[in-house]
Amino acid sequence: MLFTVDPSRSEAVYAQVMHEIRQRIARGLLNAGDRLPTVRDLAQTLVVNPNTVGKAYQLLESEGVISTRRGVGTFVADVSPKLSLSARRERVNELLDRLLTEAYHMGFNQDSLMDTIEKRMKSFQTSGSRRRGQ
Amino acid sequence: MLFTVDPSRSEAVYAQVMHEIRQRIARGLLNAGDRLPTVRDLAQTLVVNPNTVGKAYQLLESEGVISTRRGVGTFVADVSPKLSLSARRERVNELLDRLLTEAYHMGFNQDSLMDTIEKRMKSFQTSGSRRRGQ
Amino acid sequence: MLFTVDPSRSEAVYAQVMHEIRQRIARGLLNAGDRLPTVRDLAQTLVVNPNTVGKAYQLLESEGVISTRRGVGTFVADVSPKLSLSARRERVNELLDRLLTEAYHMGFNQDSLMDTIEKRMKSFQTSGSRRRGQ
Amino acid sequence: MLFTVDPSRSEAVYAQVMHEIRQRIARGLLNAGDRLPTVRDLAQTLVVNPNTVGKAYQLLESEGVISTRRGVGTFVADVSPKLSLSARRERVNELLDRLLTEAYHMGFNQDSLMDTIEKRMKSFQTSGSRRRGQ
DNA sequence: GTGGTCTAGACCACC
DNA sequence: GTGGTCTAGACCACG
Numbered sequence: 001m002l003f004t005v006d007p008s009r010s011e012a013v014y015a016q017v018m019h020e021i022r023q024r025i026a027r028g029l030l031n032a033g034d035r036l037p038t039v040r041d042l043a044q045t046l047v048v049n050p051n052t053v054g055k056a057y058q059l060l061e062s063e064g065v066i067s068t069r070r071g072v073g074t075f076v077a078d079v080s081p082k083l084s085l086s087a088r089r090e091r092v093n094e095l096l097d098r099l100l101t102e103a104y105h106m107g108f109n110q111d112s113l114m115d116t117i118e119k120r121m122k123s124f125q126t127s128g129s130r131r132r133g134q
Numbered sequence: 135m136l137f138t139v140d141p142s143r144s145e146a147v148y149a150q151v152m153h154e155i156r157q158r159i160a161r162g163l164l165n166a167g168d169r170l171p172t173v174r175d176l177a178q179t180l181v182v183n184p185n186t187v188g189k190a191y192q193l194l195e196s197e198g199v200i201s202t203r204r205g206v207g208t209f210v211a212d213v214s215p216k217l218s219l220s221a222r223r224e225r226v227n228e229l230l231d232r233l234l235t236e237a238y239h240m241g242f243n244q245d246s247l248m249d250t251i252e253k254r255m256k257s258f259q260t261s262g263s264r265r266r267g268q
Numbered sequence: 269m270l271f272t273v274d275p276s277r278s279e280a281v282y283a284q285v286m287h288e289i290r291q292r293i294a295r296g297l298l299n300a301g302d303r304l305p306t307v308r309d310l311a312q313t314l315v316v317n318p319n320t321v322g323k324a325y326q327l328l329e330s331e332g333v334i335s336t337r338r339g340v341g342t343f344v345a346d347v348s349p350k351l352s353l354s355a356r357r358e359r360v361n362e363l364l365d366r367l368l369t370e371a372y373h374m375g376f377n378q379d380s381l382m383d384t385i386e387k388r389m390k391s392f393q394t395s396g397s398r399r400r401g402q
Numbered sequence: 403m404l405f406t407v408d409p410s411r412s413e414a415v416y417a418q419v420m421h422e423i424r425q426r427i428a429r430g431l432l433n434a435g436d437r438l439p440t441v442r443d444l445a446q447t448l449v450v451n452p453n454t455v456g457k458a459y460q461l462l463e464s465e466g467v468i469s470t471r472r473g474v475g476t477f478v479a480d481v482s483p484k485l486s487l488s489a490r491r492e493r494v495n496e497l498l499d500r501l502l503t504e505a506y507h508m509g510f511n512q513d514s515l516m517d518t519i520e521k522r523m524k525s526f527q528t529s530g531s532r533r534r535g536q
Numbered sequence: 537g538t539g540g541t542c543t544a545g546a547c548c549a550c551c
Numbered sequence: 552g553t554g555g556t557c558t559a560g561a562c563c564a565c566g
Contacts (some may be wrong), residue, residue: 107222
């Protein structure tokens with residue numbers, strides 16, 4: 001779990017930790033059942049307060065992404081969306097709109113954006129057919 | 135400029151205004167040279183504090199998305215990304231990673247995500263070749 | 269919002285606050301749009317740290333029960349379950365099993381339990397037909 | 403005594419064991435005088451630390467639900483609530499309030515909740531009049 | 537003035 | 552040793 005966190009970014013530190021972990025799972029670098037570093041260890045590595053890491057872990061648990069076992073440690077959970085289908089679609093659509101908007105303003109045209117998406121997608125677990133439909 | 139702002143969303147109101155304007159430009163609903171409503175008018179329409187709209191306009195101007203001519207009004211600027219090529223790529227890639235991560239956790243597989251992207255893309259100006267490559 | 273919290277109970281203080289608020293909403297004592305006390309005020313009333321109240325508010329927000337508006341305050345949200353139908357059923361069934369188990373051990377028979385349920389239900393919003401089906 | 407325990411649930415393992423045993427008694431799957439597995443056997447079956455099972459047994463004994471005869475084994479006790487009538491009522495009412503609150507937030511209306519309760523009640527011993535009133 | 541974040545440090549339940 | 556809770560106190564973004 002080597003990564004860093006930038007306290008000067010506008011995104012909250014605990015949110016950066018959450019995103020990093022979510023992304024590692026989505027990329028297949030972390031798989032269901034894998035153990036995460038302890039709150040204290042990760043806090044020391046990132047040079048932040050243990051409470052901050054704890055907050056990230058707790059929120060990820062409430063989303064069903066990870067699962068903590070008292071006195072044992074924290075583990076990657078089996079993926080199984082808790083939200084309703086419509087809520088999940090809405091969430092993806094919002095991020096998608098944001099991406100398309102930003103891509104326009106950054107001067108990407110359709111083709112170059114699609115190229116980028118396809119390349120990037122290869123390093124994610126969303127590819128292939130190992131996951132059930134939406 | 136008919137749109138609303140939801141103060142109960144977690145996103146700051148001024149940021150919602152910025153995103154909405156950026157999105158309208160990206161969708162072609164607003165084009166270079168089009169006049170935006172005055173700060174007061176928009177504030178009244180959205181039922182928010184004028185300072186909030188002012189902040190949104192100010193930040194958009196600093197990004198080069200709109201341009202204010204004192205005593206005349208505020209207008210959509212010609213699109214010409216100020217950032218370096220690598221900075222623009224990085225920005226798009228970050229949003230893309232976030233989308234792919236979220237899509238994974240929301241249970242989308244490659245095909246359903248691609249379908250969603252293609253459908254959504256049709257309503258954006260990113261299509262066609264009217265803008266220079268990435 | 270007159271209520272107290274007992275730090276000596278095994279239930280965490282922030283959870284007691286959450287339950288109290290959820291219950292007031294379910295009883296119709298708090299309705300959609302109503303303002304909750306500020307974090308600081310409630311903390312002072314309950315004689316707990318503001319962070320503890322803040323945690324309760326944040327968790328309730330993540331459940332969609334209340335909604336905070338930056339710089340303005342915290343309000344009761346419109347009820348609209350975010351969880352999938354199966355997750356909601358599971359949650360109710362678990363509490364129901366716990367109730368039935370406890371009622372048995374406390375010496376209630378079917379009839380006396382049913383009487384108790386019917387009486388108690390009258391003071392809750394679950395009664396009547398003003399809410400959509402499950 | 404075939405059941406499992408889920409260490410990833412938020413409820414402590416020893417509490418899960420307690421609830422399971424209480425529920426089996428309430429469902430009539432275990433009756434007064436029935437012998438429970440030894441601490442070691444159950445611990446092995448559930449793949450948990452023997453101390454955890456021991457803690458569950460100890461707490462259940464202190465509640466009067468089971469009774470241990472040294473050198474002989476552990477048995478389901480005759481049900482006879484030790485608590486006062488008012489304490490027992492309070493305990494049931496608290497769980498009931500929690501159920502009604504949760505049902506409201508999960509979108510159940512009176513009828514659907516009542517249906518659920520009646521169905522579920524059939525598999526519990528609370529039915530009939532074999533136990534004295536509340 | 538509102539809520540949100542972070543730190544430092546203490547104590548506790550669990551296994 | 553693991554995570555969870557709470558306090559006290561500081562700082563910040565928002566409207």
